[in-house]
Amino acid sequence: MACQPQTETKENNENLVIDQVAKNRIDSTLQSFVSEGMVVGASALIFEKGKEAYFNAYGYADREAKIPMDRNTIVTIFSMTKPLTGTALMSLWEEGAFQLEEPLSKYAPEFSDMQVATELLDSGKWKLEPTTRPISIADITRHSAGFSTRSDLGLDQANTAADLYNLNNTLKDMAQDLSQLPLGFQPGTRWEYGISVDVQAYLIEQLSGRPFDEYMQETVLDPLGMSETSFFVPEDRRQRMAALYFKTDSSINRIPDEQSHAFNYAEWPMKPGGWGLTSTLDDYMKFAQMLVNEGTYRDNTILQPETVKLMATNHLPAVEDSLWLPGKGRVGFGIDFAVRTEEPQNSEEMNGTVGEFFWDGAGSTLFWVDPKNELTAVLFVQIFPFNGTIHKQFRDAVYGPIKD
CATH class of the missing domain: 3.40.710.10 (DD-peptidase/beta-lactamase superfamily)
Known part of the structure; x- marks a missing residue:
């Protein structure tokens, strides 16, 4: 009760x-x-x-x-x-600039053909598999895109090495670097708090044509x-x-x-x-x-x-x-x-x-x-x-x- x-x-x-x-x-x-x-x-x-x-x-x-x-x-x-x-x-959604279930890659092509890490090999490389569906815009609004810092997959170290938040980088630089990293889980399957809202900011730039x-x-x-x-x-x-x-x-x-x-x-x-x-x-x-x-x-x-x-x-x-x-x-x-x-x-x-x-x-x-x-x-x-x-x-x- x-x-x-x-x-x-x-x-x-x-x-x-x-x-x-x-x-x-x-x-x-x-x-x-x-x-x-x-x-x-x-x-x-x-x-x-x-x-x-x-x-x-x-x-x-x-x-x-x-x-x-x-x-x-x-x-x-x-x-x-x-x-x-x-x-x-x-506010852009209200204007009809995008739909929540559309693929993120429609407006941010860097995120096409993303892959998911399933295992960290002894060589230091990942065993990868393709995503079962694209990352949706809805995913980046609810932290279910698959962006991850899972330590068991070494993604925490990979994120650090990518220096995604280098203050001299633009959001476009950040998105490009992030898209080169594998996901930690399939889109839509888990909530993991992280960089998704920074990707939202990049999407705003792509949709509005403005900083x-x-x-x-x-x-x-x-x-x-x-x-x-x-x-x-x-x-x-x-x-x-x-x-x-x-x-x-x-x-x-x-x-x-x-x-x-x-x-x-x-x-x-x-x-x-x-x-x-x-x-x-x-x-x-x-x-x-x-x-x-x-x-x-x-x-x-x-x-x-x-x-x-x-x-x-x-x-x-x-x-x-x-x-x-x-x-x-x-x-x-x-x-x-x-x-x-x-x-x-x-x-x-x-x-x-x-x-x-x-x-x-x-x-x-x-x-x-x-x-x-x-x-x-x-x-x-x-x-x-x-x-x-x-x-x-x-x-x-x-x-x-x-x-x-």
């Missing part, structure tokens, strides 16, 4: 998730992240039924400079770039007023940039800025679809509000309601063979979002509501869209390695602890 989040008495008898009890609970949780040494700084913004329901920030954006975490702090969102890329791609970053800027970021979301952070904004930290068992150490901000403090040819953007709480909330409003934000329509619904629908038959995806809750995967399909079954599982769709970033950032409650949440921290416990505790603070 499914477990239900603990319910609290709502203020003013309103049926709201974020009442005063929830606000106090979230405050306590964010503060504990800092006081217990899980992060250096944490901030969160929540909207419910079209109105701001919660904001607060604790700790530091830059501990060494004593700059507090704040509402206008700019953070590196890593894979929270992916849903923005998917939104740009689906990916320019197309996304004009079709998504500018219409939403996301003026602080970008790959390149100019000098006059860098004092608001959060530092990145790495947590060990005994300490939290700053990752040197020349390493953590190298991508964002220079203009590189590489403009990836799967990572690299920086943003603020309010900027990313505009994107989340567009999604909960079924494609429209402040009279600007980015996508049609049917398209948002398609993106937020589970396109995987099952997730048992899907690496770590089940660790994010009882979820499937849509188009660049995890999609919750069942309620949590016990208090140890990730909290949330059926129909919610979401994603997170390597620095432990998180956002979700909860259509049932008309709620959107954005959580910003900057800590490595990725910490799912932070997400679990934050979700429990928002919805109330799950009762076994």
Whole structure:
């Protein structure tokens, strides 16, 4: 039997998730992240039924400079770039530029005649077999294309040697190099998170005839007023940039800025679809509000309601063979979002509501869209390695602890 989040008495008898009890609970949780040494700084913004329901920030954006975490702090969102890329791609789908089940190679011929590695031979070469069907565009939207870093096949080392994310490469360079590597499994047979969204960015360039970053800027970021979301952070904004930290068992150490901000403090040819953007709480909330409003934000329509619904629908038959995806809750995967399909079954599982769709970033950032409650949440921290416990505790603070 499914477990239900603990319910609290709502203020003013309103049926709201974020009442005063929830606000106090979230405050306590964010503060504990800092006081217990899980992060250096944490901030969160929540909207419910079209109105701001919660904001607060604790700790530091830059501990060494004593700059507090704040509402206008700019953070590196890593894979929270992916849903923005998917939104740009689906704007082209709405225009009839492609069909989801069409072969990727129709528009990106590099990916014709792909082969699948079935064994790593003693010689260091692969035993290969042809694909049973072409990679579809749908495959690259749900991480089922077969692109893989399987260590048992040596594909992790092959990907590293190919230097796919060389910052001096273009997306076309990346696609060409990727197409020379074998797949790790047959298209459509397994969910494996990875480079697929960068291939989406390349596909956007092929379909639109425009650089990916320019197309996304004009079709998504500018219409939403996301003026602080970008790959390149100019000098006059860098004092608001959060530092990145790495947590060990005994300490939290700053990752040197020349390493953590190298991508964002220079203009590189590489403009990836799967990572690299920086943003603020309010900027990313505009994107989340567009999604909960079924494609429209402040009279600007980015996508049609049917398209948002398609993106937020589970396109995987099952997730048992899907690496770590089940660790994010009882979820499937849509188009660049995890999609919750069942309620949590016990208090140890990730909290949330059926129909919610979401994603997170390597620095432990998180956002979700909860259509049932008309709620959107954005959580910003900057800590490595990725910490799912932070997400679990934050979700429990928002919805109330799950009762076994």
